[in-house]
Amino acid sequence: MIPEEKAHEKLEPQHPEKKPKDKKQMKVVPPNRKIKSDNKNVTGYLFISPFLIGFLSLTLFPILYSLYLSFTDFDLMGTPNWIGLENYERMFTNDPTFWQAMKVTFFYAGIAVPVRLVFALLVALALNKVVEMVGLYRTLLYLPSVVGGSIAVSIMWRQLFGDDGAFNSLLATLGIPTHSWLGDPDTAIWTLIVLYGWQFGSSMLIFLAGLRNIPKTFYEASSVDGAGPLRQFFIITIPLLTPVILFNTIMQVIQGFMAFTPSFVVTNGGPVDSTLLYVLYMYRRAFEYFDMGYASAMAWVMLVIIAIFTAIIFKSSEHWVHYEADNK
Known part of the structure; x- marks a missing residue:
C-alpha cells in the first residue's frame, strides 16, 4: 500500500502555481452601469446645451467672424472682400478722426475712472459709519448705477446741461453768468465725466462690502497706540482694501474705454468731435458709413488696448495689493 502522505503528493499538480489576477483586472463592468453613465452624460449636456448654443x-462665432472681417472690405450688403492689413494701415496712418477718438477716450477714462472710484470710496466710508437706515441709504445711492446707463437718463442729462436747462437756470438765479456747457468743446466732455462719476453705486457697494470685512479690532488696537482716523485710514483701511480696489479699478477701466451711450445721446460726439468716444466712432464706421471691416479692426484694436491696461494693472498689483495669505 502507498502511504497516505505519498499518495497526496502524487495527486498534486506538477505545474507551478499561477498567481491570482489583479482584482482590478478581474472586475467586470456590468453593461447596465455603462448605459447609466451614458445617460447621465447625455442629461448633463442637455442641461448645459442652452449655454453652449448661446x-x-x-x-x-461673432468674435472669430469679426476677426475675419477686420481683414476685409465689407459694406454689410455684399460679400466680404479680403484686403489683408489695409484697414489697420489706414487706421494708424490715414485717419485723423481715429486718433481724435483715441485721444478723447483716453482723456475721458483717465479722469472719469479715478473720479468714480474716489467718490465711491468716500461714500462707502460714510455709509460704513451709519448704523440706522443704512439699507435705505445704500439703495438710494445705488439707484444711479441701475438707471445711469439708460437712454432716458442721458436725455435728462442733456436737458439738465442745455442752454435753457436747470443748471443754467440755477446759475442765473444766483447771479452767475450762464454757459453753453454742451456747446463748448472745453466743457462738453466734463459733463460726460460728471455723468460717469454720478453712477458710482456698484463700486460703492463693493467698497462697502470690503470695509465690513475689516476687523474692528485693528482700529481699536491702533487707537490705543494713539493713531487718529486719518492715520488709521492709510495704515489699516487702504492696505486691507487693496484687493477690492484692484477689482474695482479693472472693472471701471474696462467700462471707461467702452463708454458709448452718454456720448451718443448727450452730445452725439460734438462739438467738433470733442466728445467723440472710441466706441461711438466705431459705431459710426459700422452703421453710418457701412464700413464693417474697418469697424471690426477698430474693435480688435480696442480689445488689445484693454488687455494691455489690464495686464499692466495686474502686474503692478504685486507691489501694492496685500492679501491675507501673504502675512501667514
Whole structure:
C-alpha cells in the first residue's frame, strides 16, 4: 500500500502555481452601469446645451467672424472682400478722426475712472459709519448705477446741461453768468465725466462690502497706540482694501474705454468731435458709413488696448495689493 502522505503528493499538480489576477483586472463592468453613465452624460449636456448654443452662436462665432472681417472690405450688403492689413494701415496712418477718438477716450477714462472710484470710496466710508437706515441709504445711492446707463437718463442729462436747462437756470438765479456747457468743446466732455462719476453705486457697494470685512479690532488696537482716523485710514483701511480696489479699478477701466451711450445721446460726439468716444466712432464706421471691416479692426484694436491696461494693472498689483495669505 502507498502511504497516505505519498499518495497526496502524487495527486498534486506538477505545474507551478499561477498567481491570482489583479482584482482590478478581474472586475467586470456590468453593461447596465455603462448605459447609466451614458445617460447621465447625455442629461448633463442637455442641461448645459442652452449655454453652449448661446456661447458658440452668440459669442465665440461673432468674435472669430469679426476677426475675419477686420481683414476685409465689407459694406454689410455684399460679400466680404479680403484686403489683408489695409484697414489697420489706414487706421494708424490715414485717419485723423481715429486718433481724435483715441485721444478723447483716453482723456475721458483717465479722469472719469479715478473720479468714480474716489467718490465711491468716500461714500462707502460714510455709509460704513451709519448704523440706522443704512439699507435705505445704500439703495438710494445705488439707484444711479441701475438707471445711469439708460437712454432716458442721458436725455435728462442733456436737458439738465442745455442752454435753457436747470443748471443754467440755477446759475442765473444766483447771479452767475450762464454757459453753453454742451456747446463748448472745453466743457462738453466734463459733463460726460460728471455723468460717469454720478453712477458710482456698484463700486460703492463693493467698497462697502470690503470695509465690513475689516476687523474692528485693528482700529481699536491702533487707537490705543494713539493713531487718529486719518492715520488709521492709510495704515489699516487702504492696505486691507487693496484687493477690492484692484477689482474695482479693472472693472471701471474696462467700462471707461467702452463708454458709448452718454456720448451718443448727450452730445452725439460734438462739438467738433470733442466728445467723440472710441466706441461711438466705431459705431459710426459700422452703421453710418457701412464700413464693417474697418469697424471690426477698430474693435480688435480696442480689445488689445484693454488687455494691455489690464495686464499692466495686474502686474503692478504685486507691489501694492496685500492679501491675507501673504502675512501667514
